[in-house]
Amino acid sequence: QVQLVESGGGLVQPGGSLRLSCVASRIIGSIYAMGWYLQAPGKQRELVADITSGGRIKYGDSVKGRFTISRDNAKNTVYLQMNSLKPQDTAVYYCNFKMTWGNYWGQGTQVTVSS
Numbered sequence: 850q851v852q853l854v855e856s857g858g859g860l861v862q863p864g865g866s867l868r869l870s871c872v873a874s875r876i877i878g879s880i881y882a883m884g885w886y887l888q889a890p891g892k893q894r895e896l897v898a899d900i901t902s903g904g905r906i907k908y909g910d911s912v913k914g915r916f917t918i919s920r921d922n923a924k925n926t927v928y929l930q931m932n933s934l935k936p937q938d939t940a941v942y943y944c945n946f947k948m949t950w951g952n953y954w955g956q957g958t959q960v961t962v963s964s
Contacts, residue, residue, distance in 0.1 A: 851875055851953045855944050858958030861934055865962070869929040871944030871955055876925055878949025883920055883927035887940035888957075894943065898929065911937070934962045 857869040869885065884899025898908045898918035906918060917930040927944060941957040 851877060851946070851948070851951065853944050853946060853953055853955035855942070855955040855958040858942060858960045860961045860963065862964050863934060863936060863962055865934050866930070866932045867934065867960060869931070869942055869944075869958060869960075871927050873925040873946050873953070876946075876948060877951065880922075881947040881949075882945075883918075883947075884945045885918065885927070885929045886943045886945060887938075887960075888943065889940040897942065899945070900927070931960070934960075936962045938962050 852874040853871055855869060855871045857867060861867050880902055882899050882901045885897040886894045887897050888894040896909045897912055898916055900906045900918050900920055915933045920927045938960060939962050940960060942960050943957045944955040946953045
């Protein structure tokens with residue numbers, strides 16, 4: 850069984866920054882991609898950013914230029930640096946690992962941007 854554990858969420862003022870981390874308990878086979886998704890109340894889950902095993906990165910349109918995804922393969926960890934946060938970034942953020950034998954999700958971490 851694979852578990853993904855996220856950390857780093859919380860309450861931040863508009864314009865502030867947060868750094869999310871997600872570590873996988875184990876890797877089964879190979880990792881194809883790691884990523885972050887968000888889900889706001891009453892809305893569908895949507896892509897924030899992902900990074901493939903080959904290093905290709907994709908960002909959602911709403912976060913381009915403000916968020917940066919990175920990874921540490923040796924630690925089975927993916928990060929999301931979030932800068933210039935806006936109230937509309939408020940959501941539950943989920944990490945995702947796509948591996949050879951499955952697609953795994955974290956439990957989610959709440960990010961709230963408010964003054």
